[in-house]
Amino acid sequence: MALRFEVLGRFNRARAAQLTLPHFLCQTPLFMPVGTQGTIKGLTTTQLEDIGCQIILGNTYHLALRPTSELIDELGGLHKFMNWPRALLTDSGGFQMVSLLHLADITEKGVTFQSPVDGKPMLLTPEESIQIQNRIGADIIMALDDVVKTTITGPRIGEAMRRTLRWIDRCIAAHKRPHEQNLFGIVQGGLDPVLRDECVRGLVARDLPGYAIGGLAGGEDKDSFWRVVAQCTTTLPEDKPRYVMGVGYPLDIVVCSALGADMYDCVYPTRTARFGTALVPEGVVKLKHKAMADDTSPIDPTCACMVCKNYTRAYIHCLVTKDAMGSQLLSYHNLYYMMTLSRDLHSSIIQGRFPEFVCKFLQKMFPKGDVPQWVCNAMEVAGIDISSCCAPFFSSQG
């Protein structure tokens, strides 16, 4: 185990913690931006530090293709290669294959796929995934899991969960750098509470440095989504970090944090920036919209970032989707927004004013009080009273 996880404050299920990783001392809850190819699109590592990013995610599948894990290893690991002094996390590569390649197939051996380079059949085993991630050298590495779409039903869900459990032992056995890298196991089991429970118990028995809740954010309905998170966070150990993979939207992060999750990753803030959308407390601002052409206010008047301090919506409007600078500036703002959100979650939990923070957040996003029912349901389970920001008409809707 190469991490320390100290819970500094709690509010019911929500927790604020200090996560000490080999390369950085992180404050949770935290959002991790996705830097697929060893860079966050359009931002320098200095900017990422300025913004307050603590952990960056690298995609094993992409990095293994180019520049290859062998090269990264030879040049001293990904931290050195991209000159990022803080923490890194790599995924197993399996999910990327299944989602990017049509011809990926999962067998007991591993994930078979057609090489995008020469079309030859290839196999990614749990052992290989760990070996590649050991070469890349991230602070947190992820076990290879058998990923199925959350919208799938039937015996395949159970099969995938049990295979994930069998593979975790192969991952642990293959892991050569347990004192420098933390192997996280991934809870699978679809939307089935029985399967999820079995998976959690199986993984906890292996006493891993941290646990991820996988297989979500794949198109399932929101009520199913938060219920899986809530179930897993109640059964996962208190003294280990919990990472909800592929999440996401600011609202999802607030809900999951209230339920006791600690870490998140998503391409959304940077991807949506490239399409001209800014994240703001009220939701989103679409800067491509014609009305922005004459809007001389900042993207978010309450934001203290370099972009909001200097630029009008009108100026960003004439850059977005046309000039590189448009996506650079919007990515900067969006990540700044996510980091501010992470910090606010952390400090409001520590200072014992988490419910107030949640209410303020929901009020801004739903000024009419039309907080979605799934959020109300989740907050009830989380023990956060949000009645002050829900209009009676909406909250009574089933």
Next chain:
Amino acid sequence: MNFSVKAWSNGGRARAGVLQVGSCPSPIETPCLLLSTRKGLPHFISPDLLPSLPSPHSHLLQVSPLHFFEALSPNTISTIGGLHQLLGLHEYGFVAVARDSIQCLPEFNSTNRVGASFETPRGRALIKPLEYMKLISSLRPNIWTTLADEVPAWVSDQRNKTSVDRTLRWIDECVILSPAGGAVFGACVGGSNIEERRRCAQELAVKNVSGYWIGGFGLGESMDERPALLNAVTVRGRQTFCIYETTCATSLQTLQIWKSLPEEKPRLICGLGLPEEVLQGVAAGIDLFDSVYIYHLTLGGFALTFLLDRFEEKLSKPRSNDTGGDGTKINLRATVYRKDTTPIVESCKCYTCQNHTKAYINHLLNVHEMLAQILLEIHNTHHYLGFFRSMRESIKEGKFEQFRQNFIQSRRDHLAKATVCA
């Protein structure tokens, strides 16, 4: 704006000066580079990274008013408060020139008596002096150039004459409409015709402008014909006298007829990119240059690597040809850099060289990541600013000609060696 010439290189027209622009915190020494921008910001260097470039010589930004034509209304720009407010760059000087030499280029066939035509990303645009000045008034640049009818090198004498006539007329039209505050640079054109260049300069010399923009370059003329075209507008009377004194009886008469652009005012040129071309311009007495060369290098994956510090020094020894370079630059896409953990230039103080390796930039180029362009634009701008600094020093030491000859010679040596290697 304030400009004064501080030193002339021995026996030449190359000059070192000082330019003061209201919003810049300290005076800028010339010859100097104007940073090329897209809508007022460098192509890839975001505003928070700009201060990492050498100050104050990175503080002059060139902006094309055409970038805002039909993108932001002059009213909105005025409401925001002009370029400095719009871009949040209060300590920078903005120089507005109609064309950007990248996406907005003069389209002489469609230019007519009412306005100048340009190819732009939104299609062809005809800009009349009135519209142009409306944009200038809203943008409030520190320096702006008058609208010009620029023609390429191959047009007829008649078309060239029309271009000069129109450009001179538009100077008057623009000046009448000029806003308070900004300094106006009158456009000097004349294509590849020395007589027309002289005529334009002569007419321009008596106009009430603060400086000169020398247009019509980088439009198909050859490098060899350039010195004569530049000299036609910048040659000082005194020097004309010196040159012709011993060989030509009519030298005094010549001096009286050929009045050049007054030497106490700054001269800006667009369209000269390569170091050799900039050296030609400096040799002819030009003070300010655009930097589209850096943009093109950056997009091509190139990084400037020539030695800067001392003009006595030769360029580094050429390596084998697989570096994709030519002695002044390297191509970071080349596979030799795959495992190269050294910075682009070992001694370079730029953000890129202080933080990243060639191997990383090679990877970023391979996977088409924008950070490659960001890092390359930073290094190339930094490096080219260093080249300008070296030129200024050589002028002040009276050794510009030597600097120029050394630079050109070592390039030639390099190319010769590279050919042998290949």
